[in-house]
Amino acid sequence: MKRFFVFVLIFSVVGLPLFSQSIKELELQRKRMLESISMTNKMLSKTQQSANSTINRLVIIRKNIGLRQKLIVNLNQEISVLDQTIDTLQNEQNTLELHLNNLKKDYARLLQESQMRQDTYSELLFLFSSQSIAQAYRRMRYLKEFSDYRKRQAEEIISVEKKVAFQQQLLTQTRDAKESLRQQKESESQKLKTEQQKANQTYYSLKGQERNLRSQLTRQQRIANALNAKIEQLIAEEIRRAEERKRAEAAAAARKKAEASKTGIVRKQTPTRTQGQSIDYMTKEEQLIAGSFAANKGRLPWPVEKGFISQHFGIQQHPILQHVTTNNKGIYIQTQRNADARAIFEGVVTERFSLPGSNNAIIIKHGNYRTVYANLTTIYVREGQHVSAKQKIGRIYTDDENGGKTELYLMIWKDKTPLNPELWLAH
Secondary structure, three states: OHHHHHHHHHHHHHHHHHHHHHHHHHHHHHHHHHHHHHHHHHHHHHHOOOOOOOHHHHHHHHHHHHHHHHHHHHHHHHHHHHHHHHHHHHHHHHHHHHHHHHHHHHHHHHHHHHHHHHHHOOHHHHHHOOOOHHHHHHHHHHHHHHHHHHHHHHHHHHHHHHHHHHHHHHHHHHHHHHHHHHHHHHHHHHHHHHHHHHHHHHHHHHHOOHHHHHHHHHHHHHHHHHHHHHHHHHHHHHHHHHHHHHHHHHHHHHHHHHHHHHOOOOOOOOOOOOOOOOOOOOOHHHHHHHHHHHHOOOOEOOOOOOOEEEEOOEEEEOOOOOOOEEEEOOEEEEEOOOOEEEOOOOEEEEEEEEEOOOEEEEEEEEOOEEEEEEEEEEEOOOOOOEEOOOOEEEEEOEEHHHOOEEEEEEEEEEOOEEEOHHHOEOO
């Protein structure tokens, strides 16, 4: 019994912290989801100031629905962990109470035996009736050990009673926490139903504007295509200039080598490349930056302090129009009004440009990688300037005619190939 009781105590010390750690992780996730929902709710309140339904409002509502569904899943996981914790605590409570009951029975038996001895003879008489000094010494030791054991039993009873009380307190607190989460889950479920109804109403309202939506999409696609073409052109031109510079350096090195060979002085030079061979146009410093950029894939900071991805990379279905898709070479990140765009990695600003209807854009070079930040109003950096990660580079444009939509267009390129920024940003 004592061995089993020791096992229960060890499990209490080792097992419960594991539950506690899991609960803390889930609580942190829940906190982040609630912060995201709070942010999207603020954005949604701005769109509601417009009398007309917009695609942006539908996008935000659907984002809210997704966050709310994840939050409910998180709450269910927390409740499940608390259920396991309650079962564990209850089992430990039962074991402690059983152990306490056995201790009390044993202690009652000791008291009864002690009382019976006192009724029959006194402890002093018990000692003096010994037939030898050795026997008297043994009897004295027996009486002392019996008294010490009874004292230890009493102390252990008090200790276990305190543990039982503490365990009961833990049980009560855990059950209260579970009830609080259950009520929050019911509240979030109700909010989810309301948001789903809003999404349906907004969707059918927009369905009645299909002709207007197609016209808007055509105009937006024309602007996006022009922007993408401009970016491709600028990147190709940067690469071409870098390759020409590398060829010129190689040719100069070859001439020096030829001149040195005429005078009999031969120096070790970088091997030249013949026409048609690929040229590594990066400097050693650029190669280091590129390697560091690549090594941070999936860990790069977001280009805004708070926001969510409103349009994903690649071919995407239009939220309203059936059989209509868009092909995004980057991602769109919605954020709050007056938000600034931030560099996601250290690098050098190589381009600042603008196109009609697309506001301003910046290209930052990171070796053979480049990041593009578009839909900016004010730009804070200049061409040739070195920027650090998370440095503010420009103010993101807010479209007041579209419910205060504030959206950054982010692209990542490796040489002449666009990459999916979602795979590079921290989650």
